[in-house]
Amino acid sequence: MDRTFSQWKKQCLNKLDLSKKGSVDQDIEHVVSLLNSCEEYFTTSSCSGRIILIDGAPESSDVQKQNCVWLFVSHKTCTSDDLMTAVAKSSGDAVLKFEPFVLHVQCRRLEDAQLMHSVAINSGFRNSGLTVSKTGKIITAVRSTHGLEVPLSHEGKLLVEHKYINFLTQIANQKMEENLRRIHRFFQNLQSALTVEKLQTLQIPGPPASQELQYSSNLLETGTEEKDKTSVYKRRRKRDQHQTDCFHGDSSSGLHDLDDCLDLFT
Amino acid sequence: MDRTFSQWKKQCLNKLDLSKKGSVDQDIEHVVSLLNSCEEYFTTSSCSGRIILIDGAPESSDVQKQNCVWLFVSHKTCTSDDLMTAVAKSSGDAVLKFEPFVLHVQCRRLEDAQLMHSVAINSGFRNSGLTVSKTGKIITAVRSTHGLEVPLSHEGKLLVEHKYINFLTQIANQKMEENLRRIHRFFQNLQSALTVEKLQTLQIPGPPASQELQYSSNLLETGTEEKDKTSVYKRRRKRDQHQTDCFHGDSSSGLHDLDDCLDLFT
Numbered sequence: 001m002d003r004t005f006s007q008w009k010k011q012c013l014n015k016l017d018l019s020k021k022g023s024v025d026q027d028i029e030h031v032v033s034l035l036n037s038c039e040e041y042f043t044t045s046s047c048s049g050r051i052i053l054i055d056g057a058p059e060s061s062d063v064q065k066q067n068c069v070w071l072f073v074s075h076k077t078c079t080s081d082d083l084m085t086a087v088a089k090s091s092g093d094a095v096l097k098f099e100p101f102v103l104h105v106q107c108r109r110l111e112d113a114q115l116m117h118s119v120a121i122n123s124g125f126r127n128s129g130l131t132v133s134k135t136g137k138i139i140t141a142v143r144s145t146h147g148l149e150v151p152l153s154h155e156g157k158l159l160v161e162h163k164y165i166n167f168l169t170q171i172a173n174q175k176m177e178e179n180l181r182r183i184h185r186f187f188q189n190l191q192s193a194l195t196v197e198k199l200q201t202l203q204i205p206g207p208p209a210s211q212e213l214q215y216s217s218n219l220l221e222t223g224t225e226e227k228d229k230t231s232v233y234k235r236r237r238k239r240d241q242h243q244t245d246c247f248h249g250d251s252s253s254g255l256h257d258l259d260d261c262l263d264l265f266t
Numbered sequence: 267m268d269r270t271f272s273q274w275k276k277q278c279l280n281k282l283d284l285s286k287k288g289s290v291d292q293d294i295e296h297v298v299s300l301l302n303s304c305e306e307y308f309t310t311s312s313c314s315g316r317i318i319l320i321d322g323a324p325e326s327s328d329v330q331k332q333n334c335v336w337l338f339v340s341h342k343t344c345t346s347d348d349l350m351t352a353v354a355k356s357s358g359d360a361v362l363k364f365e366p367f368v369l370h371v372q373c374r375r376l377e378d379a380q381l382m383h384s385v386a387i388n389s390g391f392r393n394s395g396l397t398v399s400k401t402g403k404i405i406t407a408v409r410s411t412h413g414l415e416v417p418l419s420h421e422g423k424l425l426v427e428h429k430y431i432n433f434l435t436q437i438a439n440q441k442m443e444e445n446l447r448r449i450h451r452f453f454q455n456l457q458s459a460l461t462v463e464k465l466q467t468l469q470i471p472g473p474p475a476s477q478e479l480q481y482s483s484n485l486l487e488t489g490t491e492e493k494d495k496t497s498v499y500k501r502r503r504k505r506d507q508h509q510t511d512c513f514h515g516d517s518s519s520g521l522h523d524l525d526d527c528l529d530l531f532t
Contacts, residue, residue: 110376110398113398114398114400117397117398127393127395127409128395129393129394129395129396129397129407129409130395130396130397130398131383131395131396132376132379132380132383132396134380141395143393143395147413147415148415149413149414149415149416150415150416150417151416151433151434151437154433159429159430159433160426160427160430161426161427163425164425164426167417167420167425168417171417
């Protein structure tokens, strides 16, 4: 099993990067390097987060939805002029999306995947989860609930005013900045968790149980406000409750409510 | 372990439903009943999918993002009048959202969770994943990539025209209908998978490996077009590739691309 994992890792890291860019996104190079430097982990795919504008076939049309055109892609913040220029090229149904950080990490053992999952949840990536394949591949997907999806044109015709696109640009850029803060929090929580893990492997007493929660607060970047720390705890408590209590109907909704409120304008 | 699971299940199913509605959403009652009738599973939370309008504190404000007001919630399709009436009540920053079906299923063994996850992925719920807690709780979250998140007002002022809200209503309703089709597909794939599982437990030869994929096509509701079947296969192939190949940068992106195109107007 361990040998198999090392082989998978070797094969993966020796492969050509088959992505369009052919390289890891700049904002997450340090995260990917840290993970690939650990013998328990390697990354299989990643995207730092992006603002995109896609032109889809109008739903009336017979053209398959796969046939869509990428009018704009940015892994950084953008200007409303960028979006105006891009949407002007729309001949179908254009949709503006903010897609947050996503990372797939293959893990040696289930415990390693659990650690990765817990770091992800504590850093605010509440849609994270594990996949265990029949061949024994264990992958943790780090995913955010954080999104934006706004139709801008129909059959090439702009549906909104320029000032609305200015407003959307601000919202998308705020989400991009919050996304970077979460990546930073994830990186710092990950560093701390891996250190504790190493100490425990060396049978040197690790920090107390409460320590894990501590990371979420201690390691938030400077200047983060008190309420941000609180929201990290709240998210975590809510998630725990969500997974262990028996709620139904609009309940999952207990979680949704919080997501809506937390993610609305961050 | 098995005794613990049965105890958890008993406790959970005997608990009061603490959700606002106090009951399981009508469109998923059959899914929840089927799962709770299996000794390997029980549901801990669920939402059939909903169109919501939430009024958040303007980001300029100091008010915590938690303090948001629910202007509208519907678990069925809605009219643009519903949304116009609701958005008229906005005094902050109102956002229209479509939130798809979400289900949390606690599973007896890891194999049971893997089966649930594979049924979810084959039914088009590509953000599904497992959680394994330190106490041994194994939960599969069934989640879709399918969303819509559109800012409609800022500081109580409407940002878009009525005809744009008419267009959004159509899009949200189309997503609600596609959501119901996916729930139906999930239910049918689940029924088939559980039958095969039972046959295998009774050591009666199950269907060939290819069978699992068969469900995705055989069990699509009548009237589903050929291209829908194809998209199920494509999604699945893409997902497998995404989890086993080594892509980076805009790569995860390989998956995003397809999601964008598939989910754009479904």
